[in-house]
Amino acid sequence: MATSTTGTTGTRAGDIPRDETHRLISAEKVQGTPVYNAQGEKLGTIEDVMIDKITGKVAYAILSMGGFLGIGERHHPLPWNVLTYDENLGGYNISLPADRLKVAPSYGADEQVDLNDRNYGRKIHDFYGTAPYWDPAI
Amino acid sequence: MATSTTGTTGTRAGDIPRDETHRLISAEKVQGTPVYNAQGEKLGTIEDVMIDKITGKVAYAILSMGGFLGIGERHHPLPWNVLTYDENLGGYNISLPADRLKVAPSYGADEQVDLNDRNYGRKIHDFYGTAPYWDPAI
Numbered sequence: 001m002a003t004s005t006t007g008t009t010g011t012r013a014g015d016i017p018r019d020e021t022h023r024l025i026s027a028e029k030v031q032g033t034p035v036y037n038a039q040g041e042k043l044g045t046i047e048d049v050m051i052d053k054i055t056g057k058v059a060y061a062i063l064s065m066g067g068f069l070g071i072g073e074r075h076h077p078l079p080w081n082v083l084t085y086d087e088n089l090g091g092y093n094i095s096l097p098a099d100r101l102k103v104a105p106s107y108g109a110d111e112q113v114d115l116n117d118r119n120y121g122r123k124i125h126d127f128y129g130t131a132p133y134w135d136p137a138i
Numbered sequence: 139m140a141t142s143t144t145g146t147t148g149t150r151a152g153d154i155p156r157d158e159t160h161r162l163i164s165a166e167k168v169q170g171t172p173v174y175n176a177q178g179e180k181l182g183t184i185e186d187v188m189i190d191k192i193t194g195k196v197a198y199a200i201l202s203m204g205g206f207l208g209i210g211e212r213h214h215p216l217p218w219n220v221l222t223y224d225e226n227l228g229g230y231n232i233s234l235p236a237d238r239l240k241v242a243p244s245y246g247a248d249e250q251v252d253l254n255d256r257n258y259g260r261k262i263h264d265f266y267g268t269a270p271y272w273d274p275a276i
Binding site for chain 1: 160161162163164165166168169186187188189190191192193194195196197198200218219223253254272
């Protein structure tokens with residue numbers, strides 16, 4: 001299960017030293033963090049992060065939007081640096097107009113998408129204007 | 139809560155396309171994955187991953203060992219590339235003798251450790267002989 005609430009609270013003993021670090025953030029804390037647009041409207045929540053096993057880099061944060069109990073929900077793979085943390089909102093900010101986000105690469109629960117596929121990866125990185133997470137040499 | 143079982147199973151609709159990727163792995167899947175030593179003995183499980191917000195790189199995977207219901211448990215921050223996934227074991231392998239792991243940098247639930255502190259970071263990277271996750275220029 002995605003941790004929709006525990007992601008933003010760290011009350012477990014042992015969590016405290018990790019969650020209070022500044023430059024580092026635990027994946028658990030990222031999971032469930034809300035994402036807002038430039039107007040401060042909540043778009044959805046970060047459901048998970050995809051890690052590139054070879055480089056140890058976060059390839060994508062998966063933003064989940066819409067739906068009800070998982071039905072009709074759409075998953076948007078976002079390059080990590082598209083997200084900016086906003087202390088006041090207590091969540092990430094993404095400066096992308098709603099109509100742009102609607103046409104952003106995304107998939108539903110019933111769609112077979114291979115995030116590992118570089119053509120799909122290029123689609124994502126082209127859309128957001130970011131450098132791909134992979135090194136072409138690897 | 140750390141996802142001790144959901145980390146290794148991906149049955150939720152929408153998980154399938156993410157979990158089947160080869161080079162990429164979801165943080166949710168890493169969380170709860172067992173870690174074994176060279177003798178195939180289970181040492182503990184990966185509790186969480188710490189992400190460097192600036193570079194988007196995984197700084198550490200947190201290995202939790204011992205204890206009962208969180209009491210007496212020790213948390214070992216491991217550099218990402220110390221872990222090797224073993225298909226047969228269905229978990230990570232760490233080629234570190236038990237007596238070495240005992241003296242590895244670790245903390246208990248009641249200890250205040252700042253993982254963000256570079257002196258602590260150097261201790262970890264010196265111990266495992268890995269390059270620090272940070273770029274000295276940032």
